[in-house]
Amino acid sequence: MxxxxxxxxxxxxxxxxxxxxxxxxxxxxxxxxxxxxxxxxxxxxxxxxxxxxxxxxxxxxxxxxxxxxxxxxxxxxxxxxxxxxxxxxxxxxxxxxxxxxxxxxxxxxxxxxxxxxxxxxxxxxxxxxxxxxxxxxxxxxxxxxxxxxxxxxxxxxxxxxxxxxxxxxxxxxxxxxxFNRGKPFLSYILIAINIMMFLLLEYRGGSTNLDTLIQYGAKYNVGMIEGEWWRIITSMFLHIGILHLALNMLALYFIGTLVERIYGNIRFIIIYFFAGIAGGMASFALNPSIAAGASGALFGLFGALLFFGIKNPRIFFKTMGMNVIFIIILNIIFGVFVPQVDNGAHIGGLIGGFIASGIVMLPKSKVFMQQLIAIVIYVFYIFGLLAYGLTNDEVQYNETLQLQRIQQLLEAEQYNEVTKIVTETLPYAEQLEAELLFYKSFANIHLESFDQAKSDLKKVLDLKSDFEEAWYNLALLYQQEDEYDKAMDATEQLLDLDSENSSYQALYQELQRAEN
CATH class of the missing domain: 3.40.960 (Endonuclease; Chain A)
Structure with a gap:
């Protein structure tokens, strides 16, 4: 039947x-x-x-x-x-x-x-x-x-x-x-702010100009060590180039609105900023380069989705789970193989967003003890990154980063500070040791420490024998101290490197007249 x-x-x-x-x-x-x-x-x-x-x-x-x-x-x-x-x-x-x-x-x-x-x-x-x-x-x-x-x-x-x-x-x-616990208007506001800041950067000198980026709040380790910790927040709203902006805003449009619908407006903005701060701290601790972008905060939103997946695995995997996990893994792998990508900020933001989600919890979840534990974990996480960053000399004394800082100090005529920074940076230098020593000699010349300047220049030339500026300054120092034979030898080295340079020819003729 x-x-x-x-x-x-x-x-x-x-x-x-x-x-x-x-x-x-x-x-x-x-x-x-x-x-x-x-x-x-x-x-x-x-x-x-x-x-x-x-x-x-x-x-x-x-x-x-x-x-x-x-x-x-x-x-x-x-x-x-x-x-x-x-x-x-x-x-x-x-x-x-x-x-x-x-x-x-x-x-x-x-x-x-x-x-x-x-x-x-x-x-x-x-x-x-x-x-x-x-x-x-x-x-x-x-x-x-x-x-x-x-x-x-x-x-x-x-x-x-x-x-x-x-x-x-x-x-x-x-x-x-x-997926309907909040209307995603904050995501759109964040997109608008990021676009406006990008246009401002372009108007003021270009979003790829390092000086402009530093001026408007990019993550700059040197400035942060000197107390400019606000850069962690401001760097979240700056982007380097139109492609960087477009990719991040596209992600914010899709992922941001999704997280805002799941968590609600207030929880969303807390997760976004907590993740951005964590990403900025991780970048400070692991990446010496000047950096900017909303990537840390965006990866934090992925962390929020993972947290949602743990709390609601059935809905998570039925709707978006595989796609979210695939995108996270793909971006991390991409960051490992592409040096320009700030993978530290990405992973730091991902972890920060996950922890922040535990702080705010999903709507209608009342687990105060778990939220308190998440707050403690987040505080330890941030201060742990800070402590590691401050003691990570290989990052904070990165030769490229310090060269940029030295150039700024020379423009400000802070010569004693230049010699101090070069001395601290030299043990970590790998490719720019000659350039660092040259700037140190330049500072010593202005400090009238001429013997030390000559010593620095000799070290520069031992490392890089075709460093014309070093030969030129060394010749001038020998000329100043009436050591004409040594000055002539240095000038002849210059002419061997560039016989057509009028400044080198003039110095050579001047030394010949002095000898006669």
Whole structure:
């Protein structure tokens, strides 16, 4: 009797949804076939409960293969969880004419399917349900009795169908509610501010001009060590070039609005700034270069999505989980292989955003102790990055960074400070040792420490014999002290390097006259 099979089918489906936490994937228009799934730690179970009748084993096998192929093409699995177990349950009046026993556990050709089982239930074969419960590792027993009265049977079946649809609709409403907890107007305001700051940079000298970037608040380790910690905030609103701005604003438009819808406006802006601060601190600790951009804050928004995924894994992986994880991994790998990318800010912001999400928590979550712990972790995280950055001499005494600082100090005529910085930086110099020593000699000349200046210049020339400016200054120092032979030797070296230079020719002629 078909109505009896419908009752059994819906009884089983409802049991899986209510007791075993299965979700309804799809159902046929006449509800003769249900497809459910449940994600476990190691695999995903797909359960098909069908009323379809198959006369031959081949028909049954083709149906099984078609359903599995369609599911594999459309289902979104959690990362690193690629194994699927299929359970095809057919509630039928009779079994196929030929033997189908070899389908009970079917050999599968695709590597995504771990196992595939077929069960054929009829009124006098309850052992098939027992086999299914055992293979699917279900924990709650299913017991039921089929009403004898036909009207009662039809009524109970309709109640079961209604309950199944009710649970499914409630789950869909829950998902919709999660993504509508705030209207994302703050994301648009942030985009507008970033664009305005970019236009200001372009007007004032260019967004790729280092002096302009420093003037308007880019992350600049030297300035931060001297007390300009506000740069951590201001650098979040500056971008280096139109492509940098476009990519980040595109990400803010899609990811920012999504996070703002999930967490609400206030929580979103807290996460954004806390992540940006963490990214800036990580960049200070790990990257000596001048840096700017909203990337740290944006990666923090990815961290917020990961936190959401931990709290709501079912919704996360059903909607966006794989895409979020893939983008994060791709960006981190990209940052490892592309030197210009500030990977420290990215990872620092990602962690900061995750922790910040634990501070603000999801709406309607009241876990004050966990939030307090998250606050403590965030404080330790920020001050840990600060402490590491202040003691990371290889970053803070980076030769390129210090050369830029030295040039600024020379313009300000702070010569004692120049000699001090060069002395501190030299132990970490790898490629610019000659340039550092040259600037130190230049400062010593202005400090009238001429012997030290000559010593510095000799070291420069030992490292880089074609350093014309060093030969020229050394010749001038020898000339000043009436050491004309040495001055002439230095000038001859200059002429060997550039015989057409009029300044070198004039100095040579002047030394010749002095000797005569």
């Amino acid at each position: 078909f109505i009896r099979n419908q009752f059994v089918q819906n009884k089983l489906v409802l049991h899986l949804m209510e007791k075993e936490e299965y979700e309804l994937l799809t159902t046929s228009s006449n509800q003769e076939e249900y497809l459910l799934w449940k994600r476990n730690k190691r695999k995903t179970d797909i359960v098909r409960v069908s009323l379809k009748q198959y006369d031959w084993k081949k028909e049954l096998e083709v149906s099984v293969q078609q359903v599995e192929k369609k599911v594999i093409q459309n289902i979104k699995l959690p990362l690193f969880q690629q194994n699927i177990s299929f359970h095809h349950i057919f509630i039928a009046e009779y079994q196929p004419v030929d033997s189908w026993s070899d389908l009970k556990k079917r050999d599968v050709s695709t590597n995504k399917i771990d196992t595939s089982f077929v069960y054929m239930w009829s009124q006098h074969q309850d052992e098939e349900f027992a086999r299914f419960f055992q293979k699917a590792q279900l924990t709650h027993a299913l017991t039921f009795s089929i009403p004898d009265n036909l009207l009662e049977l039809e009524y109970q079946t309709e109640l079961l169908k209604h309950r199944i649809q009710q649970i499914h609709k409630t789950a869909e409403k829950e998902i919709l509610a999660v």
